[in-house]
Amino acid sequence: MKKPPRALRVLGVVAAGLLLVSGCNANPSQSSSNxxxxxxxxxxxxxxxxxxxxxxxxxxxxxxxxxxLGLVLRRLTSWETSPNAPTKVIPDLxxxxxxxxDGGRTWTYTLKDGLKYDDGTPITSEDIKYGVxxxxxxxxxxxxxxxxxxxxxxxxxxxxxxxKQLSSIETPNDKTIVFHLNAPYGDWPWIVSMGAFAPVPxxxxxxxxxxxxxxxxSGPYKIDKLQQGVSLTMSRNPNWSQATDQARTAGPDTITxxxxxxxxxxxxxxxxxxxxxxxxFGADFxxxxxxxxxxGNPQVGNRLVTSADGALNFLSMNTQRGAxxxxxxxxxxxxxxxxxxxxxxxxGSVSGDPATTLITPGIPGRQVYDDYPxxxxxxxxxxxxxxxxxxxxxxxxxxxxxxxxxxxxxxQAIQQALQRIGGVTITLRPLDDNALSSAVTQGNxxxxxxxxxxxxxFPSANGNIQPLFDSSQxxxxxxxxxxxxxxxxxxxIKQATGEVDQTKAEALWAEADxxxxxxxxxxxxSYAKNSFLHGSKVQNFFIGEFPAYPNYLRxxxxx
Amino acid sequence: MASGALTEQTPVVARPGVDFWRRLRRxxxxxxxxxxxxxxxxxxxLAPVLSAVSGNNPYxxxxxxxxxNTAPKGFGGxxxxxxxxxxxxxxxxxxxxxxxxxxxxSLLVGITATVVSVALGVVIGVVAxxxxxxxxxxxxxxxxxxxxxxxxxxxxxxxAIVPASFPxxxxxxxxxxxxxxxxxxxxxxxxxxxxxxxxxxxxARASGAGPLHVMASELLPNLTxxxxxxxxxxxxxxxxxxxxxxFLGVGVPPPTPAWGRSIGDAIAWVGIDPMFLVFPGAALxxxxxxxxxxxxxxxxxxDPRTGRAR
Numbered sequence: 001m002k003k004p005p006r007a008l009r010v011l012g013v014v015a016a017g018l019l020l021v022s023g024c025n026a027n028p029s030q031s032s033s034n035x036x037x038x039x040x041x042x043x044x045x046x047x048x049x050x051x052x053x054x055x056x057x058x059x060x061x062x063x064x065x066x067x068x069l070g071l072v073l074r075r076l077t078s079w080e081t082s083p084n085a086p087t088k089v090i091p092d093l094x095x096x097x098x099x100x101x102d103g104g105r106t107w108t109y110t111l112k113d114g115l116k117y118d119d120g121t122p123i124t125s126e127d128i129k130y131g132v133x134x135x136x137x138x139x140x141x142x143x144x145x146x147x148x149x150x151x152x153x154x155x156x157x158x159x160x161x162x163x164k165q166l167s168s169i170e171t172p173n174d175k176t177i178v179f180h181l182n183a184p185y186g187d188w189p190w191i192v193s194m195g196a197f198a199p200v201p202x203x204x205x206x207x208x209x210x211x212x213x214x215x216x217x218s219g220p221y222k223i224d225k226l227q228q229g230v231s232l233t234m235s236r237n238p239n240w241s242q243a244t245d246q247a248r249t250a251g252p253d254t255i256t257x258x259x260x261x262x263x264x265x266x267x268x269x270x271x272x273x274x275x276x277x278x279x280x281f282g283a284d285f286x287x288x289x290x291x292x293x294x295x296g297n298p299q300v301g302n303r304l305v306t307s308a309d310g311a312l313n314f315l316s317m318n319t320q321r322g323a324x325x326x327x328x329x330x331x332x333x334x335x336x337x338x339x340x341x342x343x344x345x346x347x348g349s350v351s352g353d354p355a356t357t358l359i360t361p362g363i364p365g366r367q368v369y370d371d372y373p374x375x376x377x378x379x380x381x382x383x384x385x386x387x388x389x390x391x392x393x394x395x396x397x398x399x400x401x402x403x404x405x406x407x408x409x410x411x412q413a414i415q416q417a418l419q420r421i422g423g424v425t426i427t428l429r430p431l432d433d434n435a436l437s438s439a440v441t442q443g444n445x446x447x448x449x450x451x452x453x454x455x456x457x458f459p460s461a462n463g464n465i466q467p468l469f470d471s472s473q474x475x476x477x478x479x480x481x482x483x484x485x486x487x488x489x490x491x492x493i494k495q496a497t498g499e500v501d502q503t504k505a506e507a508l509w510a511e512a513d514x515x516x517x518x519x520x521x522x523x524x525x526s527y528a529k530n531s532f533l534h535g536s537k538v539q540n541f542f543i544g545e546f547p548a549y550p551n552y553l554r555x556x557x558x559x
Numbered sequence: 560m561a562s563g564a565l566t567e568q569t570p571v572v573a574r575p576g577v578d579f580w581r582r583l584r585r586x587x588x589x590x591x592x593x594x595x596x597x598x599x600x601x602x603x604x605l606a607p608v609l610s611a612v613s614g615n616n617p618y619x620x621x622x623x624x625x626x627x628n629t630a631p632k633g634f635g636g637x638x639x640x641x642x643x644x645x646x647x648x649x650x651x652x653x654x655x656x657x658x659x660x661x662x663x664x665s666l667l668v669g670i671t672a673t674v675v676s677v678a679l680g681v682v683i684g685v686v687a688x689x690x691x692x693x694x695x696x697x698x699x700x701x702x703x704x705x706x707x708x709x710x711x712x713x714x715x716x717x718x719a720i721v722p723a724s725f726p727x728x729x730x731x732x733x734x735x736x737x738x739x740x741x742x743x744x745x746x747x748x749x750x751x752x753x754x755x756x757x758x759x760x761x762x763a764r765a766s767g768a769g770p771l772h773v774m775a776s777e778l779l780p781n782l783t784x785x786x787x788x789x790x791x792x793x794x795x796x797x798x799x800x801x802x803x804x805x806f807l808g809v810g811v812p813p814p815t816p817a818w819g820r821s822i823g824d825a826i827a828w829v830g831i832d833p834m835f836l837v838f839p840g841a842a843l844x845x846x847x848x849x850x851x852x853x854x855x856x857x858x859x860x861x862d863p864r865t866g867r868a869r
Contacts, residue, residue: 264827288649289827292628296831341620345649348629377622403808405824409649412814416620428812435719 040539043557045252046280048261048269052229057212058198059135060142064457065193066544066551068283070248071234071255073198074218076109076128076177077189078247081544081551083308086364087459089189092247093123093199093218097189104184104500109192111175116239117201118217125177127199129169133160135196140208144194144457152180161208186500190458220250232257251540251556263287270533271300279557281534281541281550288347288406291531295350303534305541309353309361309527310548311455312464313346315414316440316481318448319521324397328390330520334372336383337523338417345409352526358468358513359461360527362545365506366461371517383421395424397448400439403430411451414525440481445474450481453528459546461509466493469516482521489515582860589856595849603662610660613643615653617660617816624651636834644838647821648828652814658838660816665846668732668811669798675736676797677790680743681782685774687744688751699748702741710738711803718809728811735800743789750785754778784861792854795847802843818843 047068055061056072063069065079078092089097094109101108115123134140136148137159148154152168168180181188191197204216214223220242221234234255242250258280261269266282267290286294286304294300317324317333324330339354346352353361356370373379387393401411408430415426426449431439440450456463467473470493473480489512496508517524530548534541537558543550583589602609610616624637624646631637636645636654644654687698714734721730754760755778763777804810805819813820818839825836 268830287827288629289831292630292648292828292831295628338620340622341650344622344625344629344651347649348625348627350628405808405827408808408813409824412650413620415814416618428814430808430812432719 039249049283058195059140075197076192087546118237124174125171131200248553278535307543307548313525315523316450323392332383332386341413345413355524367510399449484521586856592849592852610656617656621651661818668801672736672797676739680740684744684747688748706741795850
């Protein structure tokens with residue numbers, strides 16, 4: 001369950017770079033409400049991104065179902081997002097979202113009729129099986145990997161390239177595929193919307209390392225030209241049929257990704273709306289300064305689109321280090337935090353709302369509570385009291401943070417808030433995103449504090465809790481960055497994961513949320529809102545309740 | 560100015576010190592540069608006092624000074640009786656204090672890094688020039704390599720590797736200082752080559768002086784002018800290097816104020832809050848210009864060749 005950088009996952013970037021959120025325009029029911037506009041066919045859409053590398057290999061991509069990868073590759077299921085309704089899982093290549101049997105341990109899917117790749121060959125269930133199998137190959141790691149530990153035999157399987165197959169996936173005929181899981185798993189329909197469940201014809205996978213440059217297209221677009229670092233152009237896939245696809249509208253004739261576009265420059269170009277910028281949108285969050293600029297600019301108006309509360313920004317405290325082993329110290333930090341300063345540093349109230357729970361708004365079953373009521377800007381007196389009770393004094397702590405400007409501003413807000421307690425000295429250690437990610441997810445954890453951000457990969461509390469707090473996620477690429485290890489919580493997570501009854505599962509997750517916060521391994525800071533800009537000719541640009549990203553599959557360009 | 564007029568009238572046999580100051584004072588640009596340098600040094604030394612006079616410090620947040628869009632409220636980036644230069648967007652920290660404390664970072668790094676590079680450069684230059692032969696050839700090639708080394712990239716990479724416990728400011732001083740020595744080493748080597756053929760050096764050697772004595776007592780005093788001029792002229796380069804590192808986000812870690820970081824942050828805000836760029840930018844511009852003017856003046860006065868040309 002790796003899952004680093006949120007922003008970049010959307011585009012399916014190879015290298016994990018992590019952008020902390022900034023956001024805009026507080027209203028969950030977005031300002032840009034032209035999603036009701038009928039889908040216009042035609043036109044050329046441009047997507048501006050700061051990424052320098054795009055990856056369309058379904059095994060390596062961390063792209064969500066509704067973003068770039070979804071334009072080219074279909075999976076068994078997809079998502080239906082809407083700004084005023086919960087996100088739903090819907091059938092994509094399959095006729096339904098999955099038929100469970102054996103108490104949720106076995107899931108069966110049937111493919112729709114008449115599905116073809118861009119070269120005209122039919123899409124078969126064997127191709128999907130092969131696609132899943134290759135995601136296990138060590139040379140194709142990096143993609144979302146929830147399925148790897150769920151499928152029977154997955155933990156010891158090393159991919160199809162040495163001739164072995166994964167026997168827990170059965171394909172009784174060309175149209176049917178059956179998955180056998182280790183344990184009942186109620187969220188499986190969401191899992192099969194991930195990249196690894198896109199069909200890959202074995203005949204085309206002659207060189208796995210470069211397959212992602214021109215994959216066999218099942219979606220409405222195929223990749224025409226890819227120049228890493230510069231641009232990527234897609235045009236229509238003649239063999240895609242709207243009749244079989246309820247997730248995509250395939251409006252534009254061509255879609256071009258312009259890579260390496262600085263976020264600030266991107267935002268300024270989109271604010272100006274001149275020339276080709278009118279038919280463009282930005283894949284990156286609008287930085288704080290441009291957010292302020294866009295908010296005050298009547299020319300921008302509803303071209304600035306802000307999500308509802310999304311990812312959780314949090315301060316991880318390494319529970320296995322020095323004074324931070326002491327729960328009272330961690331609780332003191334929870335009281336001392338200045339959420340107002342943090343949110344201001346992120347770009348103001350349009351960039352997020354104060355957070356107190358680990359399960360994020362918009363996730364079914366979330367219960368609102370606040371164990372450490374600190375008010376807008378912290379309860380320093382209470383924090384002082386807890387710190388003196390803890391018997392710890394003169395704390396010298398290092399805070400690891402991304403060297404991106406927004407992250408640095410946020411880290412300084414945390415620093416000044418915690419230093420108000422007295423006897424606490426916090427040193428910032430800005431790191432390049434890749435170095436940061438390996439420092440916190442690998443090794444023994446040579447850090448005290450870490451400023452992190454997390455958005456689940458599918459709308460279930462499972463995605464909020466398990467990757468961040470299960471003790472199996474400490475080190476080795478896992479994102480338990482507070483190195484939190486509590487057997488009782490592990491047991492609760494296991495119980496909730498295996499619960500097929502959604503209502504019961506939700507109650508268990510809410511219980512886990514509170515149980516974890518009682519130990520205060522993190523300080524929840526804010527629920528980030530993401531803001532995006534688009535040109536005046538871009539239509540149907542909206543952000544659903546989950547995830548806090550626009551739905552690329554439905555964006556159109558007006559004539 | 561009465562004393563000035565007096566000295567001009569008196570046909571004194573030029574005492575070197577007096578002559579130096581008189582000639583330097585005649586160079587208006589150098590005087591202006593010197594005044595600005597002194598002013599900045601005072602500002603840096605008195606930063607806590609100045610900042611306290613305005614009732615601020617560079618670390619405290621003042622969120623009330625910001626509007627809902629996180630940009631400063633009011634005229635000129637929030638300029639007011641309390642915040643003389645306005646405030647930073649996103650934090651509301653007092654920009655006057657940030658700029659004043661930033662002078663400490665810039666001058667400290669600029670001057671100490673210069674000391675490091677001058678010390679290295681002089682030692683290496685004198686040895687190479689005086690000893691000559693293979694030593695000279697090897698040292699000269701090493702100098703060329705360091706001279707052409709992509710030091711900025713190296714510093715950025717080094718910043719990621721060095722453990723967090725190692726003080727970042729010290730590392731920056733060391734690294735900027737280390738990559739600064741080749742220029743001065745070359746010049747000092749050239750001068751040493753010329754000087755060591757002079758009669759007084761030959762005489763010293765003939766009377767049995769060892770190489771260390773010759774270098775320290777005969778050569779160094781005659782290199783002093785060159786060294787002072789070079790040191791002064793290279794300070795703005797070092798200040799610029801520190802600012803560049805901070806601009807790129809790899810300089811002294813926040814929240815320690817640094818002009819380069821403020822400038823880097825301000826670039827994004829220039830459309831909304833131009834004063835955030837103007838104040839730290841002007842400070843950096845003034846100090847580098849001042850050192851350049853003063854250094855040029857010094858060279859004209861001290862350097863025998865340009866002196867003769869006058």
